[in-house]
Amino acid sequence: MKAQINLITIWTDNIDRMKEFYNEVLGFKIINDLGNYVEFENVGVRFAICMRDVMYAYTKEYKQKTLGQAFEMAFPCESIEDVDTTYENLIKKGALPIYGPKNMPWNQRTALFADPDGNIHEIFVSL
Known part of the structure:
Protein backbone atom coordinates (compact mmCIF):
# COMPACT_ATOMS: atom_id res chain seq x y z
CA MET A 1 0.00 0.00 0.00
CA LYS A 2 1.10 3.55 -0.73
CA ALA A 3 0.67 6.12 2.03
CA GLN A 4 -1.47 8.21 -0.31
CA ILE A 5 -5.19 9.10 -0.23
CA ASN A 6 -7.03 8.36 -3.47
CA LEU A 7 -10.68 8.82 -2.43
CA ILE A 8 -12.57 10.54 0.39
CA THR A 9 -16.17 9.39 0.88
CA ILE A 10 -18.65 10.97 3.27
CA TRP A 11 -21.18 8.43 4.57
CA THR A 12 -24.72 9.74 4.97
CA ASP A 13 -28.29 8.66 5.63
CA ASN A 14 -29.69 11.46 3.43
CA ILE A 15 -27.88 11.49 0.10
CA ASP A 16 -30.30 13.86 -1.64
CA ARG A 17 -29.78 16.62 0.90
CA MET A 18 -26.00 16.10 0.91
CA LYS A 19 -25.78 15.90 -2.90
CA GLU A 20 -27.66 19.19 -3.19
CA PHE A 21 -25.38 20.84 -0.61
CA TYR A 22 -22.07 19.77 -2.16
CA ASN A 23 -23.31 20.46 -5.69
CA GLU A 24 -25.39 23.63 -5.32
CA VAL A 25 -23.94 25.28 -2.20
CA LEU A 26 -20.24 24.37 -2.49
CA GLY A 27 -20.21 24.10 -6.29
CA PHE A 28 -18.83 20.58 -6.82
CA LYS A 29 -19.80 19.25 -10.27
CA ILE A 30 -21.38 15.77 -10.22
CA ILE A 31 -19.51 13.32 -12.48
CA ASN A 32 -21.18 10.06 -11.39
CA ASP A 33 -24.62 9.69 -9.76
CA LEU A 34 -25.73 6.13 -9.02
CA GLY A 35 -28.50 7.20 -6.66
CA ASN A 36 -26.88 5.81 -3.52
CA TYR A 37 -23.36 6.95 -4.49
CA VAL A 38 -22.40 10.33 -5.94
CA GLU A 39 -18.90 11.26 -7.05
CA PHE A 40 -17.87 14.86 -7.65
CA GLU A 41 -15.24 16.38 -9.91
CA ASN A 42 -12.17 17.31 -7.88
CA VAL A 43 -8.51 17.86 -8.67
CA GLY A 44 -6.21 15.40 -6.89
CA VAL A 45 -8.15 13.20 -4.47
CA ARG A 46 -11.47 11.75 -5.65
CA PHE A 47 -14.45 12.96 -3.58
CA ALA A 48 -17.79 11.19 -3.08
CA ILE A 49 -20.81 10.79 -0.83
CA CYS A 50 -22.49 7.44 -0.29
CA MET A 51 -25.51 6.08 1.54
CA ARG A 52 -24.40 4.38 4.74
CA ASP A 53 -26.65 1.37 4.08
CA VAL A 54 -24.56 0.42 1.00
CA MET A 55 -21.95 -0.92 3.43
CA TYR A 56 -24.35 -2.85 5.75
CA ALA A 57 -23.68 -6.07 3.84
CA TYR A 58 -19.98 -5.84 4.71
CA THR A 59 -20.12 -5.01 8.41
CA LYS A 60 -22.64 -3.94 11.04
CA GLU A 61 -20.18 -1.23 12.14
CA TYR A 62 -21.61 1.10 9.47
CA LYS A 63 -24.96 1.05 11.29
CA GLN A 64 -23.37 2.85 14.22
CA LYS A 65 -23.86 6.61 14.12
CA THR A 66 -20.75 8.73 14.47
CA LEU A 67 -20.51 10.94 17.52
CA GLY A 68 -18.90 14.33 17.26
CA GLN A 69 -16.71 15.71 14.53
CA ALA A 70 -14.95 12.88 12.70
CA PHE A 71 -13.18 14.90 9.99
CA GLU A 72 -12.84 18.37 8.47
CA MET A 73 -12.22 19.52 4.92
Missing part, protein backbone atom coordinates in the same frame (compact mmCIF):
# COMPACT_ATOMS: atom_id res chain seq x y z
CA ALA A 74 -10.49 22.87 4.37
CA PHE A 75 -11.08 24.98 1.26
CA PRO A 76 -8.56 27.68 0.28
CA CYS A 77 -9.65 31.20 -0.61
CA GLU A 78 -7.85 33.85 -2.66
CA SER A 79 -7.86 36.73 -0.16
CA ILE A 80 -9.15 37.99 3.19
CA GLU A 81 -12.12 39.51 1.40
CA ASP A 82 -12.75 36.19 -0.36
CA VAL A 83 -12.98 34.40 3.01
CA ASP A 84 -15.51 36.94 4.29
CA THR A 85 -17.61 37.00 1.12
CA THR A 86 -17.51 33.24 0.65
CA TYR A 87 -18.61 32.65 4.24
CA GLU A 88 -21.56 35.05 3.85
CA ASN A 89 -22.57 33.40 0.56
CA LEU A 90 -22.31 29.87 1.97
CA ILE A 91 -24.54 30.78 4.90
CA LYS A 92 -27.08 32.46 2.58
CA LYS A 93 -27.17 29.30 0.44
CA GLY A 94 -27.83 27.03 3.43
CA ALA A 95 -24.53 26.14 5.08
CA LEU A 96 -24.80 26.08 8.86
CA PRO A 97 -22.77 28.87 10.50
CA ILE A 98 -20.23 27.61 13.03
CA TYR A 99 -17.56 30.30 13.41
CA GLY A 100 -17.38 33.55 11.45
CA PRO A 101 -14.22 34.82 9.75
CA LYS A 102 -11.39 35.61 12.17
CA ASN A 103 -7.63 36.13 11.92
CA MET A 104 -6.02 33.21 13.74
CA PRO A 105 -2.67 33.00 15.58
CA TRP A 106 -1.35 30.49 13.01
CA ASN A 107 -1.39 33.23 10.33
CA GLN A 108 -4.64 32.37 8.58
CA ARG A 109 -8.04 34.01 8.28
CA THR A 110 -10.45 31.17 8.92
CA ALA A 111 -14.21 30.57 9.04
CA LEU A 112 -16.12 27.38 9.84
CA PHE A 113 -19.44 26.09 8.48
CA ALA A 114 -21.27 22.77 8.53
CA ASP A 115 -22.99 20.62 5.91
CA PRO A 116 -26.52 19.23 6.46
CA ASP A 117 -25.16 16.20 8.36
CA GLY A 118 -23.22 18.47 10.74
CA ASN A 119 -19.73 17.87 9.30
CA ILE A 120 -17.74 21.03 10.01
CA HIS A 121 -15.54 22.43 7.24
CA GLU A 122 -13.20 25.38 6.96
CA ILE A 123 -12.44 28.13 4.48
CA PHE A 124 -9.13 29.95 4.89
CA VAL A 125 -6.43 32.15 3.44
CA SER A 126 -2.86 32.62 4.64
CA LEU A 127 -2.18 36.09 6.03
Whole structure:
Protein backbone atom coordinates (compact mmCIF):
# COMPACT_ATOMS: atom_id res chain seq x y z
CA MET A 1 0.00 0.00 0.00
CA LYS A 2 1.10 3.55 -0.73
CA ALA A 3 0.67 6.12 2.03
CA GLN A 4 -1.47 8.21 -0.31
CA ILE A 5 -5.19 9.10 -0.23
CA ASN A 6 -7.03 8.36 -3.47
CA LEU A 7 -10.68 8.82 -2.43
CA ILE A 8 -12.57 10.54 0.39
CA THR A 9 -16.17 9.39 0.88
CA ILE A 10 -18.65 10.97 3.27
CA TRP A 11 -21.18 8.43 4.57
CA THR A 12 -24.72 9.74 4.97
CA ASP A 13 -28.29 8.66 5.63
CA ASN A 14 -29.69 11.46 3.43
CA ILE A 15 -27.88 11.49 0.10
CA ASP A 16 -30.30 13.86 -1.64
CA ARG A 17 -29.78 16.62 0.90
CA MET A 18 -26.00 16.10 0.91
CA LYS A 19 -25.78 15.90 -2.90
CA GLU A 20 -27.66 19.19 -3.19
CA PHE A 21 -25.38 20.84 -0.61
CA TYR A 22 -22.07 19.77 -2.16
CA ASN A 23 -23.31 20.46 -5.69
CA GLU A 24 -25.39 23.63 -5.32
CA VAL A 25 -23.94 25.28 -2.20
CA LEU A 26 -20.24 24.37 -2.49
CA GLY A 27 -20.21 24.10 -6.29
CA PHE A 28 -18.83 20.58 -6.82
CA LYS A 29 -19.80 19.25 -10.27
CA ILE A 30 -21.38 15.77 -10.22
CA ILE A 31 -19.51 13.32 -12.48
CA ASN A 32 -21.18 10.06 -11.39
CA ASP A 33 -24.62 9.69 -9.76
CA LEU A 34 -25.73 6.13 -9.02
CA GLY A 35 -28.50 7.20 -6.66
CA ASN A 36 -26.88 5.81 -3.52
CA TYR A 37 -23.36 6.95 -4.49
CA VAL A 38 -22.40 10.33 -5.94
CA GLU A 39 -18.90 11.26 -7.05
CA PHE A 40 -17.87 14.86 -7.65
CA GLU A 41 -15.24 16.38 -9.91
CA ASN A 42 -12.17 17.31 -7.88
CA VAL A 43 -8.51 17.86 -8.67
CA GLY A 44 -6.21 15.40 -6.89
CA VAL A 45 -8.15 13.20 -4.47
CA ARG A 46 -11.47 11.75 -5.65
CA PHE A 47 -14.45 12.96 -3.58
CA ALA A 48 -17.79 11.19 -3.08
CA ILE A 49 -20.81 10.79 -0.83
CA CYS A 50 -22.49 7.44 -0.29
CA MET A 51 -25.51 6.08 1.54
CA ARG A 52 -24.40 4.38 4.74
CA ASP A 53 -26.65 1.37 4.08
CA VAL A 54 -24.56 0.42 1.00
CA MET A 55 -21.95 -0.92 3.43
CA TYR A 56 -24.35 -2.85 5.75
CA ALA A 57 -23.68 -6.07 3.84
CA TYR A 58 -19.98 -5.84 4.71
CA THR A 59 -20.12 -5.01 8.41
CA LYS A 60 -22.64 -3.94 11.04
CA GLU A 61 -20.18 -1.23 12.14
CA TYR A 62 -21.61 1.10 9.47
CA LYS A 63 -24.96 1.05 11.29
CA GLN A 64 -23.37 2.85 14.22
CA LYS A 65 -23.86 6.61 14.12
CA THR A 66 -20.75 8.73 14.47
CA LEU A 67 -20.51 10.94 17.52
CA GLY A 68 -18.90 14.33 17.26
CA GLN A 69 -16.71 15.71 14.53
CA ALA A 70 -14.95 12.88 12.70
CA PHE A 71 -13.18 14.90 9.99
CA GLU A 72 -12.84 18.37 8.47
CA MET A 73 -12.22 19.52 4.92
CA ALA A 74 -10.49 22.87 4.37
CA PHE A 75 -11.08 24.98 1.26
CA PRO A 76 -8.56 27.68 0.28
CA CYS A 77 -9.65 31.20 -0.61
CA GLU A 78 -7.85 33.85 -2.66
CA SER A 79 -7.86 36.73 -0.16
CA ILE A 80 -9.15 37.99 3.19
CA GLU A 81 -12.12 39.51 1.40
CA ASP A 82 -12.75 36.19 -0.36
CA VAL A 83 -12.98 34.40 3.01
CA ASP A 84 -15.51 36.94 4.29
CA THR A 85 -17.61 37.00 1.12
CA THR A 86 -17.51 33.24 0.65
CA TYR A 87 -18.61 32.65 4.24
CA GLU A 88 -21.56 35.05 3.85
CA ASN A 89 -22.57 33.40 0.56
CA LEU A 90 -22.31 29.87 1.97
CA ILE A 91 -24.54 30.78 4.90
CA LYS A 92 -27.08 32.46 2.58
CA LYS A 93 -27.17 29.30 0.44
CA GLY A 94 -27.83 27.03 3.43
CA ALA A 95 -24.53 26.14 5.08
CA LEU A 96 -24.80 26.08 8.86
CA PRO A 97 -22.77 28.87 10.50
CA ILE A 98 -20.23 27.61 13.03
CA TYR A 99 -17.56 30.30 13.41
CA GLY A 100 -17.38 33.55 11.45
CA PRO A 101 -14.22 34.82 9.75
CA LYS A 102 -11.39 35.61 12.17
CA ASN A 103 -7.63 36.13 11.92
CA MET A 104 -6.02 33.21 13.74
CA PRO A 105 -2.67 33.00 15.58
CA TRP A 106 -1.35 30.49 13.01
CA ASN A 107 -1.39 33.23 10.33
CA GLN A 108 -4.64 32.37 8.58
CA ARG A 109 -8.04 34.01 8.28
CA THR A 110 -10.45 31.17 8.92
CA ALA A 111 -14.21 30.57 9.04
CA LEU A 112 -16.12 27.38 9.84
CA PHE A 113 -19.44 26.09 8.48
CA ALA A 114 -21.27 22.77 8.53
CA ASP A 115 -22.99 20.62 5.91
CA PRO A 116 -26.52 19.23 6.46
CA ASP A 117 -25.16 16.20 8.36
CA GLY A 118 -23.22 18.47 10.74
CA ASN A 119 -19.73 17.87 9.30
CA ILE A 120 -17.74 21.03 10.01
CA HIS A 121 -15.54 22.43 7.24
CA GLU A 122 -13.20 25.38 6.96
CA ILE A 123 -12.44 28.13 4.48
CA PHE A 124 -9.13 29.95 4.89
CA VAL A 125 -6.43 32.15 3.44
CA SER A 126 -2.86 32.62 4.64
CA LEU A 127 -2.18 36.09 6.03
